[in-house]
Amino acid sequence: MVDVCELSVLLRKLGFCVISLVDLTQEEMLTAVNQFLQLLDIGMYGLFYYAGHGYERSGRNYMVPIDAPQPYRPENCISVQKILQKMQERRTSLNVVLLDTCRKWYNSDCAVSVVTPLKPLGNTVYGYATSENAEAYEVQDEEFSSGIFMTYLKKHILKEKKVTNMLEDVLEDIGRDPLVIGKQVMEIRHSLKECRALTDRICTSASQRLHSTVWDHQSKIPKQMVKFSCGVEVELRFKMVFSNLIHTFAKLTHTPAQLTDIKIILYKPSDMANQSKACKRDPVDSLVALEDDGEEADCMLRLYSLQTCQNDIIIKVDLHFTSFDGVRMQESLEHVMPKPWIAKLFNRSGPLCLGRRHRAEAPESMPTMETQLTTDFLDTQPGAHPINSGQMPLSSQSKSSSEPEENDENDITYVMKNALEYKKLP
Incomplete structure (x- = not known):
C-alpha cells in the first residue's frame, strides 16, 4: 500500500491527474476503467498501473478483483489487453x-x-514486473513491504528519459538485485515510434489550467475545527491515501485547565461500519497514517470504499474527559463530510473532460465510437472448470488449474494491491 501511495505522489509531480483505487470488486473495476477511458482525450498521455493479484493465459493478462470466485475465469476478471485496446481508441x-x-x-x-x-498506431508501452509464467515479489522489512518492481520504478520514474529507456534502467536494477536473481526478470514490450517521456512538458490553455486546478482541489479536503461545550477544541484533518480511502485525523488544539485525562474517539455511523476503522496509529500503516506535516494525531479514522457512498458522510466525534470534581464525562458531536468526489465519478453516466493536448495535435473532436470495457461472457468449453464460488482449489490440482503460487521464502512475500493511475500530458 505504501509504495503505491508514493508512486501517486511521483506521478503528480510529473503533472499527472491521478486516480488511485484499492480493493475493488469486478463491477467497481469496470466502472473505474470506463471512467478512466472517458477522461482520456486526443493527444494525451495515458498511464495505467495495476498492482495486485493476477495471472496470464495464452498471452492474455488478467487482473483479479477481490470478489472473483476460484478457480479464476476470464469472465470474472479484467483483461488488460482490452483496456489497452480501449485506450488506443481514445487517440492518445x-x-x-x-x-x-x-x-x-x-x-x-x-x-x-x-x-x-x-x-498499427504505435506509441504503446508495456512494462511487466516479471516474465512469463513467473511471480512478482515483495520485500518485507519489519513494518513495511515494497514490491521489487515498485522499488526501482520509484527510483527512475522522474528521470527525463524516453519512457522505454527509463524502464530499461528499472529492468537492469532488478536484474542486479540478489534477492530475485533467477526468480524475477522484468519484461518490456513496446511500439514506441517517437521519443516520448513521462517528463514531457504539458501544453495547456487557460481553461485547461482551470480544469487542472479543479482536479487538484478534488484530492484535498480542508481541515475543520470542532468545538465542544466544555471548551475543548479539536481539529479534524483529512488525508486522501487513495481516491477511495481517506484517513481522518483528530488533534486536540485547546483543552481547559480544569479538564484532565482527555480522549478523542472517531466513529462512523452504521451505514459504513464495515468500511471504516477507528484506531490509534496502526504500525502497519504508520507511514501513510502520519499527517502531511509528520505530526501524530490523537485519533485516526480510516474510511474505506468511498466509491460506494450514496450520501454525505457523517463522522461522530466522541470526547471523554474527567471534570474538575473527578467525574468522568462524555460529549459527542457530528461532523458532515460532503459526498466524496470519487463516489460522484462512479455514479456519473457521462464523461468528465479535463483536456490537455500537445500543441502539435490539431484535431479538436473526440472519437465518435463508444469506448466501454465489458466483461467476457464465454460459454463453458469442454474440460473447462465450472465457476465455483464456495470452494477453494484443491491442493492436489495441477499448476495449470491452481491458484497462482505465492513465494514463502524469508523476506519475500506476495500481497494484493489495487490501484488505478492515469496521466494527462501533452
Missing part, C-alpha cells in the same frame, strides 16, 4: 501499461478472452 499520444503482478500460467483449460489486435 502515448499509452503506458505497468503491471506489477504475477504472470503464472493458470487455468489452461479455460477459453481465453476475445481481443482484436491493436491498430
Whole structure:
C-alpha cells in the first residue's frame, strides 16, 4: 500500500491527474476503467498501473478483483489487453501499461478472452514486473513491504528519459538485485515510434489550467475545527491515501485547565461500519497514517470504499474527559463530510473532460465510437472448470488449474494491491 501511495505522489509531480483505487470488486473495476477511458482525450498521455493479484493465459493478462470466485475465469476478471485496446481508441499520444503482478500460467483449460489486435498506431508501452509464467515479489522489512518492481520504478520514474529507456534502467536494477536473481526478470514490450517521456512538458490553455486546478482541489479536503461545550477544541484533518480511502485525523488544539485525562474517539455511523476503522496509529500503516506535516494525531479514522457512498458522510466525534470534581464525562458531536468526489465519478453516466493536448495535435473532436470495457461472457468449453464460488482449489490440482503460487521464502512475500493511475500530458 505504501509504495503505491508514493508512486501517486511521483506521478503528480510529473503533472499527472491521478486516480488511485484499492480493493475493488469486478463491477467497481469496470466502472473505474470506463471512467478512466472517458477522461482520456486526443493527444494525451495515458498511464495505467495495476498492482495486485493476477495471472496470464495464452498471452492474455488478467487482473483479479477481490470478489472473483476460484478457480479464476476470464469472465470474472479484467483483461488488460482490452483496456489497452480501449485506450488506443481514445487517440492518445502515448499509452503506458505497468503491471506489477504475477504472470503464472493458470487455468489452461479455460477459453481465453476475445481481443482484436491493436491498430498499427504505435506509441504503446508495456512494462511487466516479471516474465512469463513467473511471480512478482515483495520485500518485507519489519513494518513495511515494497514490491521489487515498485522499488526501482520509484527510483527512475522522474528521470527525463524516453519512457522505454527509463524502464530499461528499472529492468537492469532488478536484474542486479540478489534477492530475485533467477526468480524475477522484468519484461518490456513496446511500439514506441517517437521519443516520448513521462517528463514531457504539458501544453495547456487557460481553461485547461482551470480544469487542472479543479482536479487538484478534488484530492484535498480542508481541515475543520470542532468545538465542544466544555471548551475543548479539536481539529479534524483529512488525508486522501487513495481516491477511495481517506484517513481522518483528530488533534486536540485547546483543552481547559480544569479538564484532565482527555480522549478523542472517531466513529462512523452504521451505514459504513464495515468500511471504516477507528484506531490509534496502526504500525502497519504508520507511514501513510502520519499527517502531511509528520505530526501524530490523537485519533485516526480510516474510511474505506468511498466509491460506494450514496450520501454525505457523517463522522461522530466522541470526547471523554474527567471534570474538575473527578467525574468522568462524555460529549459527542457530528461532523458532515460532503459526498466524496470519487463516489460522484462512479455514479456519473457521462464523461468528465479535463483536456490537455500537445500543441502539435490539431484535431479538436473526440472519437465518435463508444469506448466501454465489458466483461467476457464465454460459454463453458469442454474440460473447462465450472465457476465455483464456495470452494477453494484443491491442493492436489495441477499448476495449470491452481491458484497462482505465492513465494514463502524469508523476506519475500506476495500481497494484493489495487490501484488505478492515469496521466494527462501533452
